[in-house]
Amino acid sequence: MSKSNETHASLIQVSYCLFAEHGIAKTTYTMIAKEVGIAKPSIYYYFDSKDALIVGVFDELCKGIEFAAFFDLEQFTEDNFVESLIAIGAKMIDEQDKDPYFTRVLQEYMLLATRNQDFSKRLLALQRDYLSGFEALLEKASTLGLLRNKDNLTAKAHMLALILDNIGHFMMFDEQIDYKQIWIEAVYSLFTRDE
Amino acid sequence: MSKSNETHASLIQVSYCLFAEHGIAKTTYTMIAKEVGIAKPSIYYYFDSKDALIVGVFDELCKGIEFAAFFDLEQFTEDNFVESLIAIGAKMIDEQDKDPYFTRVLQEYMLLATRNQDFSKRLLALQRDYLSGFEALLEKASTLGLLRNKDNLTAKAHMLALILDNIGHFMMFDEQIDYKQIWIEAVYSLFTRDE
């Protein structure tokens, strides 16, 4: 990796952490430069403005978090459907547990998105990707005859998406809740199972 | 209302709106003073610092949003339980629809709370209030024999709290989802009903 790429990556990485710790608006070039170990004006060689840096961090944040990165429709079969769904949710909860910065920074961008079309378009696309992903998943489950009830698949799919999403929000400042159990209950509530 | 109280209330109200539109960090005394129609230093008569103003807006934000303000346990009976639960959710969704500022400002404070003990304590208490409120509600439903399944009442209660909470988040930037239907599905998924 060239020196240029190294510094670029370091700028993104450091900014990401500082955005989580102090918020985007209160993170300054002075703080970033100090942490990266370069002079403040050097940042302008990589990003024309603070806004450009904010976009750069967002680009990085969005990498590899689309629905398909976690859910592979093919892997779900009649025999493993419920278990797979629960396992993936548990995995996502673990990852958020390990990187508490992620949710915070994402929240920062969600708020930015309420005032900025570019961000709102991209976040909306991401959200829609998850909603339609869960819809496809439940359709497959329905075809396999695994659902307790086949009505309103769309609303049910959205419900799952909402729960998984909000677990992240809650985790930001309440560690005492059994999030995996909530996810299990949500999944069980839709699927038939021995009781 | 005295002149003093009038200005105080106006400062809170205007700040609340500006916080939603521009974010707390990017809202300045200059903007607030202009909107309220007083000179910038006059604000210091009411709030010693910007931090004090931020707390003042938060105090106002917290008024009347506790669980009991929406859910009265007494009103839930065997006959109206599911309908009441659905109706209250629908009412909360309508209110958030009418005041899109509320969720945004609350989100701003949630992020502040990740860096500030005072805010995090108070938000945590509010969250716990909702979680235990839903627990009590489901216990009553269970006693009345209305639940499909009596296991893991806590996780089920938390699931409802999560969904209602996150509907607000989603509403911030996606108006095309049938949120009331999602709430209905969530409620139905726990209660027995004719199918």
Added chain:
DNA sequence: GTCTATATGGGGATAGAC
């Protein structure tokens, strides 16, 4: 690519008159 030096603007906050 990275530096030092510097410009410029606007933020929060205070002094003190009315």
Added chain:
DNA sequence: GTCTATCCCCATATAGAC
């Protein structure tokens, strides 16, 4: 209670050498 005038600081950003 509200004003005008003013201070200090630090933010983003630029100029230009190396």
